Amino acid sequence: MSEAVLSLQNLHKRFGALQATNDVSLDLKQGEIHALIGPNGAGKSTLIGQIAGSLRPDEGRVYLAGTDITTMSIAERARLGLGRSFQVSSLAEPLSVMRNVMMGVQALQSHSFRFWKPVARDHHLLDPAYAALERMQLSHRAWTPVFELSHGERRQVEVACALALKPRALLLDEPMAGLGPEGSAKLTELLEALKLEVPILLIEHDMEAVFRLADRISVLVSGSVIAHGDSHAIKQDPRVREAYLGDADA
Amino acid sequence: MSVTLLIEQLLNGVQLGTMLFLMASGLTLVFGVMGLINLAHGSFYMVGAYATAAVTASTGSFLIGLAAGMTAAALVGALVELLIIRRLYHRPHLDQVLATFALILIFSEGTRWLFGSSPLWLSPPSWLTGFVTLPGETRYPIYRLMLIGVGVAIAIGLYLLISRTRLGMRIRAGESDREMIGALGVNIAKLYTVVFALGAALAGLAGALVGALQSVQVGMGEPVLILAFVVIVIGGIGSIKGALFGALLVGIVDTLGRVYLPLFFQTFMPPSEATGVGSSLAAMLIYILMAVILAFKPKGLFAAND
Amino acid sequence: MTNTTSLSKNAAPATHAESHFDRKGLVQMILLGLLLLLPVAAYFLGHTYYVNLASRVTIIAMAAVGLNLAIGYGGMVSFGHAAYFGLGGYVAGISAYHAFDMTPFMSWPFSVPGSDSLLVVWLAAVVLCALLALAIGAISLRTTGVYFIMITLAFAQMIYYFANSWPTYGGQDGLPIYIRNTLPLVDSSDALTYFLICFTGLVLAMAITSRLMKSRFGAALTMARLNDVRLATAGVSPYPIRLVAFVISAAITGLAGALYADLNGFVSPSMLSWHFSGELMVIVILGGVGRLYGPLAGAVLFVMMETFLGGITEYWQLFLGLVLLGVVLFAKHGVMGWLAGSERNE
Numbered sequence: 001m002s003e004a005v006l007s008l009q010n011l012h013k014r015f016g017a018l019q020a021t022n023d024v025s026l027d028l029k030q031g032e033i034h035a036l037i038g039p040n041g042a043g044k045s046t047l048i049g050q051i052a053g054s055l056r057p058d059e060g061r062v063y064l065a066g067t068d069i070t071t072m073s074i075a076e077r078a079r080l081g082l083g084r085s086f087q088v089s090s091l092a093e094p095l096s097v098m099r100n101v102m103m104g105v106q107a108l109q110s111h112s113f114r115f116w117k118p119v120a121r122d123h124h125l126l127d128p129a130y131a132a133l134e135r136m137q138l139s140h141r142a143w144t145p146v147f148e149l150s151h152g153e154r155r156q157v158e159v160a161c162a163l164a165l166k167p168r169a170l171l172l173d174e175p176m177a178g179l180g181p182e183g184s185a186k187l188t189e190l191l192e193a194l195k196l197e198v199p200i201l202l203i204e205h206d207m208e209a210v211f212r213l214a215d216r217i218s219v220l221v222s223g224s225v226i227a228h229g230d231s232h233a234i235k236q237d238p239r240v241r242e243a244y245l246g247d248a249d250a
Numbered sequence: 251m252s253v254t255l256l257i258e259q260l261l262n263g264v265q266l267g268t269m270l271f272l273m274a275s276g277l278t279l280v281f282g283v284m285g286l287i288n289l290a291h292g293s294f295y296m297v298g299a300y301a302t303a304a305v306t307a308s309t310g311s312f313l314i315g316l317a318a319g320m321t322a323a324a325l326v327g328a329l330v331e332l333l334i335i336r337r338l339y340h341r342p343h344l345d346q347v348l349a350t351f352a353l354i355l356i357f358s359e360g361t362r363w364l365f366g367s368s369p370l371w372l373s374p375p376s377w378l379t380g381f382v383t384l385p386g387e388t389r390y391p392i393y394r395l396m397l398i399g400v401g402v403a404i405a406i407g408l409y410l411l412i413s414r415t416r417l418g419m420r421i422r423a424g425e426s427d428r429e430m431i432g433a434l435g436v437n438i439a440k441l442y443t444v445v446f447a448l449g450a451a452l453a454g455l456a457g458a459l460v461g462a463l464q465s466v467q468v469g470m471g472e473p474v475l476i477l478a479f480v481v482i483v484i485g486g487i488g489s490i491k492g493a494l495f496g497a498l499l500v501g502i503v504d505t506l507g508r509v510y511l512p513l514f515f516q517t518f519m520p521p522s523e524a525t526g527v528g529s530s531l532a533a534m535l536i537y538i539l540m541a542v543i544l545a546f547k548p549k550g551l552f553a554a555n556d
Numbered sequence: 557m558t559n560t561t562s563l564s565k566n567a568a569p570a571t572h573a574e575s576h577f578d579r580k581g582l583v584q585m586i587l588l589g590l591l592l593l594l595p596v597a598a599y600f601l602g603h604t605y606y607v608n609l610a611s612r613v614t615i616i617a618m619a620a621v622g623l624n625l626a627i628g629y630g631g632m633v634s635f636g637h638a639a640y641f642g643l644g645g646y647v648a649g650i651s652a653y654h655a656f657d658m659t660p661f662m663s664w665p666f667s668v669p670g671s672d673s674l675l676v677v678w679l680a681a682v683v684l685c686a687l688l689a690l691a692i693g694a695i696s697l698r699t700t701g702v703y704f705i706m707i708t709l710a711f712a713q714m715i716y717y718f719a720n721s722w723p724t725y726g727g728q729d730g731l732p733i734y735i736r737n738t739l740p741l742v743d744s745s746d747a748l749t750y751f752l753i754c755f756t757g758l759v760l761a762m763a764i765t766s767r768l769m770k771s772r773f774g775a776a777l778t779m780a781r782l783n784d785v786r787l788a789t790a791g792v793s794p795y796p797i798r799l800v801a802f803v804i805s806a807a808i809t810g811l812a813g814a815l816y817a818d819l820n821g822f823v824s825p826s827m828l829s830w831h832f833s834g835e836l837m838v839i840v841i842l843g844g845v846g847r848l849y850g851p852l853a854g855a856v857l858f859v860m861m862e863t864f865l866g867g868i869t870e871y872w873q874l875f876l877g878l879v880l881l882g883v884v885l886f887a888k889h890g891v892m893g894w895l896a897g898s899e900r901n902e
Contacts, residue, residue: 052789078791090789092782100786103779106772107791113800118770125772165791287702337885343702344633348841349884351834355877363871476713476830479706487702530721537714541695544707548698 003029004063005199006051006082006169011060013046013223020046021057022223026201028169033195035202035210038220039244044203045087047220048173051201052084053077065168079107083162083198084171089154093147097138097157100146101129104164132163136190152183156190167198176206188213211235219243257388259509260502265394267501268401272456273478274485274493275408276449282488283424283445284339289350290330291453291478292471293357298323298454299461299470300361303372312375316458323454324447331446336439354472362468369467372458397459404452405494412490421445425488477504480540486550495551500536507535580896584849591852592755599748607747608819613859614754615816620839620851621761622808627837628846629769630801631781635705636692636712637836640806642719642828643688644681644813649731649823651677656734674737674744674753677814685810686803688715693802697795709830716828730824737818744818754815758852761808766848768804777801809836838880844890853891 004027013021020043028034038044049055051062053074061070069077078084083104091100102119105128106112119125133139136156141149149157155175162170175191176184188209191200195213204210210217211231219227219234221243227234234240277291301322306315330353338346373379374393381389412418420441457471464470481500485492512528519527543551595610619641626632654661654670662668671677696707720728736745744750768774776797779787784794817823826832835858843854861879865872887894 073793074785074788075791075793078789084789086785086789090783090786092779092786094782095778099775099778103775103787103790103792106775112772112776112792112797114772115768115774116771118767119772119775120770122772161786161790281702287705334881334885343705344627344837344841344845345884347633347635347705348837349881351838352877352880352884354834355873355880359871359874359877363874472830476709480710483703483706483710526721526723530718533717533721534714537710540707540710544695544699544703548703550703 005030005065006171006201007063008047008051009061009063011047011050011057011062013043013050013055013057015046019223021050024060024220024223024225026218026225028199028201030199031196032215033191033200033202033213035204035214035217036220037204037207037210037217042220043223044220046223048084048171048203051171052082075107078104078165081165081168082171083165083167083169085155085158085162085173085175087173087177089151089158091146091154091157091161094145096143096145097133097149097160098126098129098142100157101132101160101164102126104161105129105132108165128166129164132160133157135163135194136160150183152179152186155179155183155187159187159190159194163194163198170194170198170200171203172200173203174205175202176204176209184209253386254388255509257384257386258390259505261388261390261394261398263502263505264498265397265401265501266505267498268398268405269456269460270474270477270481270501271401271494271497272404272452273474274481274497275404275490276452277478278482278485278488278490278493279421279445280449281482283421284442286335286339287343287346287350288335288449289347289475290353290357291449292475293354294323294327294450294453295457295471295474296357296361296468297326297457298451299372299457299466300365300370301454302458303370303461303466304365306372307370312378312462315372316455319458320451320455323457324451327450327454328443328447330450331443335446336442339442358468365468367468369465372462372466374462393463397463400455400459404455408490417441417444477536480536482550484540484543484550486553489550489552492550492552499539503539504532504536507532511535583892583896587849587852587856588759591856595751596748599751604747607751609859609863611747611751611754611819612816613855614751614758615812615819616836616839616859617852617855618754618758618761618815619809619812620836620843620855621758621765622805622810622812623836624840624845624847624851625765625768625808626802626805627840628850629765629774629781630777630798630805632697632798632802633705633837634708634802634805635830635833635837636708636710637806637809638828638830638832639692639712639715640685640689640810641813641816641832641836642715642823642825643685644810644815645817645823645827646719646725646731647681647684647810648677648737648814648817649733650725651680652733652735652737652818653725653731655737672735672737674739674818677737677818678811681810681814682807685813686807689803689806690799693799693806697798697802709833712828712833713830716825716830719825719828726824728825730822730826733817733821733823736821750819754819757811757815761811762848762852764808773797773800838876842880842883842890844892847890847892847896849896850890850892853895857891 006028008024008026011021011024024047036044046055050057053072057070061068063069064077064080064082067080069080102125105125109124130139130142133142136159138153138156138160141153146154146157159172159175175187179187184206191213194200202210202214214231217229217231217234218225219240226243227237227240273291273295277288280286280288298319302315302319305318306312309315334349334353338349378393378396380392382392382395383389412421424441461470477500481496482493484499485496508529511532512525515524515528591610591614595607598606623634623637626634650661651670652672655672657670660667660669692708692711696704696711699707725731738744742749744753769778776787776792780794780797787794813827816827839854839858840851842857843850843852861872861876865875883890
C-alpha cells in the first residue's frame, strides 16, 4: 500500500435510501493501469465524483501521493496532480486545442492573476502544452478549434489536457466511448505507452480494451467492489459473470 | 394604541404580500415550466390596471372592469407569448432579459402614447369603501381586507389547480421533466401559452386591485416586478410554495420595517435624523434579508428544479 | 524537443482576427477617429453642445466597456451595473459638495475632507466601486444563471432606494456639482478638454480590457465563461477569477460614473436606476457582446437614437424597444458583427 499513488479508503456515499458507494477501497500503483468496470447503475459516476472532487464522501478518505485530498476542491486536486477526462467531452469548443491544453500548464506554474503578458507568445505555456499534445500525437492540430475535431481527436485532447498538469495519476472516464474500432485501437496504444509515466485509473465499458490494457481490474456492483484481480481472474470469477449476466454492456 | 398599530401594519404587510404573491406566482410558474425569465411581467400588471380603469370608467362597474382587466392581461400575455416569447425558450438568459426589457419599453411607451402621461383614476366601488372594526378596536379598510381575501382565494385556487387538475398535472410534469411531457403527448406549445396567459392574468389582477388603491400610471409595474424578483429568489425559483412564503415574508418585513425602524431610531436619536436613517435602512431591509438568506441557501428557501 | 525549434513551431499562427484585419481594423479606426475628430471640429465651429454630446457618448461607452468585461468576456450577466455607475457619480458629487461647503465628509475616527481634485475623485470612485463589487460579487457569484441576474438587480435596487431615502445628499432630488472638479495643469471646465479627458479614459479602458483578455487571467476568464468545469479540472478555481473580473468591471463602470457626474454637474438616483442597468446591457448587446469595440458602437448608436429620434418623438424608447427586439431575435452579433464580420473568441 505504501507505494500507492492514489488510494481510496472505505468510501461511503448515500443519496437518500440509495447506497451509491458502499465501503469502497481501491488503490492505484506506479506504472499500472487499474481498470474499474461495472454494469450501468453500479455507482461508477458517484465514485469518480468522489475521487475528482465534485462529490464529498459521507465516510472514508481519498489520498493522492500520501496527501489527504478528501475535502479539497476540484481545482486543488488538479494542481496536486490528479488529471482526469470526462465521459462526455468537456472541452471549450470555440477555443483552439492549444488554448484548452495550456490552461493546465498555466494552473501548474502559478496563480492565474497575471494580467499583462499575452499567453499567445508565452513559451513557458506554449512549450509544455505542445509537448503534451505531441505525447498524444496531436501536435498537428494544435491551432485547430476544438469544434472542428473528430470525436477520437477530442478524446486525445482530453488526455493531453490532463497530461499538461504533469499528473501523478490519471482518471479516465470511459475514454473509448463512442470511438470506432480504429480510434479505440489508437487510443489503446497511446494509453499503453503512457502508463509507464503515469498510472491510470481507467473506467471503461469497452471490455476488449480493458482486458488488453489493465494490469488489475476491480468490479463495482451496486456500490461495492465485488471482485478484484488481473484480467484472467476476473474473466473466470463467477460473481462477475453473475453480475453481468443479461447486462447488454458486458 | 401600539397594539392597534401593530395589527394594522401586520395586515398591511399581509396585504402587500398577497399582491406580491399574485405577481410572483406567475413569474415563478413561467420560469419553472418554461425556464424563461420575464421582465415584461410588470407590463401585464400595468395592462390589467389600465384596462380595468378604462372599462370601469365607461361601464361604471368595478367588477366588469376587473374582469376586463384580467382578460386583457391574459390576451396580451397570450399574444406576446405567441409572437415573441416562444422564440426565446431555448435562448440564453441574456437574450431573454434583453428581449423582455425591450417589451417593457414598447409597452410603457405604447401605453403613454395611448393614455397620456398623467395617471388614470380608479377607485374601489362604494360597497367596498369604509372600514371594519376588528377585535382590539382596530379600524381597517374593507377594501384592503378584500385584497387579502382575494390573495388567499387565488393561492388556494392555484393549489387546487396544480394538484387536482389535468392542467396542473401537466404543469408539474413540465417542471420536473420537460421532455417527459412531450412524450406524454401533451401539446407543449399550447401548454406554454396557457401557463403564460395565466401568469399574465394574475399579474393583471394584481395591477387592477392595487391600481384602485394607489394610482394607475405608466411604469407602475416596475417596482412591483423587482419586489417579485426578490420574492422568488428568496422562495426558490420555480416553487409556488416558495413564492407564497417569500411574498408574505417580504410584504411583512418591508411594511413593518418602514413603520418601526424610524420609531426605533427615535429612541436614541433626534427625530429628524432618526426618520432619515430609519427610512433609508427600511428601504434596504428586504434586500439585506435576501442577501442573508442567499448566504445560507443560494437556491432560496424552497428550491425546486434549477 | 528543444526550445530552439519550438520557438518558431509553437507560436500561435495568425488568427482569424488578424486575417480579418482589413475590414475590422478599418471599421474600428473609423469609429474611434470619428469620435475624436467630430467633437474637435464641432468645438472650433463653436458647437459646444456637440462636444458635450460626444463626451456623453464616450462616457457611456466606457461604462459599457466595464459591463462588457463582465457579460461579454466573463459570461456574468450583471443586471446591476448602474450601482457602480451611480456610486462613481455620487463620489464625484459628494466630494465636490464637501469641498464647496468646506465641511469634512467624515470627522470620526479620522477626518476626511471633501476634494475638488479629479484625481482624488477618480481614485476614490475606483476604490469604492471595487469594494462594493467585491461585496456584491462575493454573494452573487455563489449563484448562477437567473439567480445571478436577479440578485445583481436586487442589490442595485437596494443602493438606489438607499440613495433615494438618504436625505443628506439630496435624496431623490439629487446633488448638484456647482463647479466641475479640477485637474492640475489643464482646464477641466473647457468642453473640449473635458472631452479629451473622457476620450483618454475610454481608450485606456479599452486597452486594459484588450490586454487583460490576452493575458493568463483573460485565458482563465474565457475558460470560466465557456466551460467552468474544464477550468476547475485544469486546476484553476473559477470563483476567484470571476470575482476579480467582476470587480475590475465595476471599477471601470464606476470611473465612467464619476466622469458622467462631472460632465452634467449633477448626480441623482436616476444614475442608479435599474433602467440604466438595462440600458447599459442594451448598449453592450447592440454593439456586439464580447467585442472590444462593441460598447463604443452600441453607445454611439444609443445616444444617436436618443438624441435624434428623441428630437422627433417623445416616445423614442418605443422604437428603441423595437430595434432591440429585432437585434436580439435576428442579429445576434450586434452592430460590430454586422460592420466588421462575425467572430469572437481568440
